[in-house]
Amino acid sequence: MNDRPLKLFHLSDIHFGLEDRSALAWVERCIEREKPDALAITGDLTMRARHREFDAACAWIQGLDLPVTVEVGNHDIPYANLYQRFFDPYRRFNRIEHLVEAELGLPRLAVIPLKTTTRAQWQRFPWSNGWVTKKALEETLAAIDAQPEGTRILIAAHHPLTERREHDNKLLTINGTRTMEALAGRKVAAILSGHIHDPFDLVAETKAGPLRMIGAGTLSQRIRSTPPSFNEIVIEGEDIRVTARNLEDVASRDMMICDVPENALPPRDPEEPVAPVGRVPEVDPPVS
Numbered sequence: 001m002n003d004r005p006l007k008l009f010h011l012s013d014i015h016f017g018l019e020d021r022s023a024l025a026w027v028e029r030c031i032e033r034e035k036p037d038a039l040a041i042t043g044d045l046t047m048r049a050r051h052r053e054f055d056a057a058c059a060w061i062q063g064l065d066l067p068v069t070v071e072v073g074n075h076d077i078p079y080a081n082l083y084q085r086f087f088d089p090y091r092r093f094n095r096i097e098h099l100v101e102a103e104l105g106l107p108r109l110a111v112i113p114l115k116t117t118t119r120a121q122w123q124r125f126p127w128s129n130g131w132v133t134k135k136a137l138e139e140t141l142a143a144i145d146a147q148p149e150g151t152r153i154l155i156a157a158h159h160p161l162t163e164r165r166e167h168d169n170k171l172l173t174i175n176g177t178r179t180m181e182a183l184a185g186r187k188v189a190a191i192l193s194g195h196i197h198d199p200f201d202l203v204a205e206t207k208a209g210p211l212r213m214i215g216a217g218t219l220s221q222r223i224r225s226t227p228p229s230f231n232e233i234v235i236e237g238e239d240i241r242v243t244a245r246n247l248e249d250v251a252s253r254d255m256m257i258c259d260v261p262e263n264a265l266p267p268r269d270p271e272e273p274v275a276p277v278g279r280v281p282e283v284d285p286p287v288s
């Protein structure tokens with residue numbers, strides 16, 4: 001099929017409140033210069049879902065001149081206001097609420113949301129890790145099934161879907177395995193995610209076949225093992241090319257981790273994956 005190539009910028013974990021201003025200014029320049037077809041932001045727009053953080057996030061996103069779709073991250077649900085957390089968790093997106101899980105209108109390509117962020121998890125506390133509820137998976141599968149034949153499907157989620165960490169079997173995303181099988185069975189082209197603050201481009205084997213998992217790094221000061229970055233994704237026919245772009249011109253392959261860790265905290269345990277560039281901060285960045 002003779003489609004023109006599409007270029008997406010995949011951003012994640014900007015964490016307004018602790019954003020990296022120079023990295024964001026560079027992203028703005030890249031968008032202006034290269035005019036990508038669309039922007040997908042896979043969550044954690046803010047640090048603590050504070051009003052002033054959302055105001056800054058909304059102003060920045062509204063200043064961009066291209067189609068944008070936004071996923072909700074675990075940091076984007078109010079912590080302190082429990083009433084809002086449970087009954088109106090997305091209210092603070094106000095001015096960009098129409099961009100949350102928005103359709104991008106691209107030719108023969110759909111970016112379909114999958115909710116992995118929950119208001120509460122009865123199995124565990126804290127509630128920062130992912131959980132794909134039955135309802136969330138059903139909604140995503142229905143949206144996939146509603147696409148015209150021949151549409152290439154990308155899924156956008158905040159958390160990677162890996163259910164258990166390899167070296168110690170620790171539970172990461174609840175129902176991740178079942179979800180990955182269902183998505184591989186639907187032949188989705190890739191799942192885009194954030195939350196980890198390091199980029200990756202991996203293929204997971206599931207009972208229903210392989211599933212490509214693409215993670216974007218962070219544009220905040222909360223570094224894990226790579227400098228601030230975003231993913232450029234070029235889709236040409238069935239081919240998808242991912243480049244982890246960064247201000248420091250580190251080669252994309254040196255930015256990528258080879259396994260999915262539990263979270264975005266800098267790796268202190270030798271079992272945890274570290275990107276070849278090895279930019280692990282000596283002191284943990286602030287978390288609030």
Ligand SMILES: [Fe+2]
Nearest residue numbers: 013044195264
């Ligand atoms: Fe994050």
Ligand SMILES: [Fe+2]
Nearest residue numbers: 044073074195
């Ligand atoms: Fe997160």
